[in-house]
Amino acid sequence: MKKKKYKFSSRNINQSPKKACNCDSCKEMRSLDRIDRVSRWVLGTIKWTYDFGYIFGSGAFNERAYPLEKFEKLEETEKKYLIETCSQAYKPFKKYLLVYVCYLFGAYFQQCKRHKIKFKFEKDFLMTQLLSFRKMVKKFYKEPNKKTNLWLPMLDDLFGKKDLNLNKNFFLAMLPPLTNQQLEYIIDWFIKNRKEKAVESVFYSAAHYLHLELDENSSFSKIKEDGEMIDSLSFKLSQKDFKGFDKSILTTEISLRYSFVYLALSSYEVLKYLFVKSTQEDKFLNQLISIGPDIVYQAKEFNAE
């Protein structure tokens, strides 16, 4: 099969020869309020991993290294370690594109259920969701509202350096330069493989997690409302929280807030395999999802020995 050129073709950029689908589901999906909320939640839960697992996890904010006066007194090797660890923290996030696409659609699935919109495994319907997500990431990269909790102001001058761009680095990692044609290709892949266990696992787990977050009767909502901050950070599910979500693979072993890492680690290899073996290959995408360090729950702290 002849390879198509994706990059910089004006046809791709303006590619909408057919009219947007006007079924009830698609019309409702385009009503921005609702979808913004889901995209933001998805982005927020992944950024949480970056902020807390990686930046805080590195020890950048512990009593030895923070605030700046303390940081300045550290040994050079430790300073170097902290700066490097934090400035490279974005790297693992790039290759999990397929994971967060399944995760995003799962979250929309749940939101549709809440609002009684019929969820469709169809291209236009899913494209609206993916474009909304990318628009949101782009906004945070280009003109962020720094007052929202997706932007951690503490990161902006960490270690007294204004050029590390720790917030922006994350958003850029979540925004690979993809053409509409490549986005369609990803969606086609998702539709074709939606019954695969790895795809379903991420999809229904994201739906489950969003449900726990939004449903006022969930045990997680109650903890968030009544408990201390630390209780919601360390909250773990128990068996009763799985009612109605039998396809969710969220676990009772790991804090709910770390779900994205858990899902990424459990599904990545299979999703990548399913994608790479597709007949119509796209070199750029195949590389994007293959290169980079694995995601971890927590960055390592500096070890002096």
Ligand SMILES: [Zn+2]
């Ligand atoms: Zn439609």
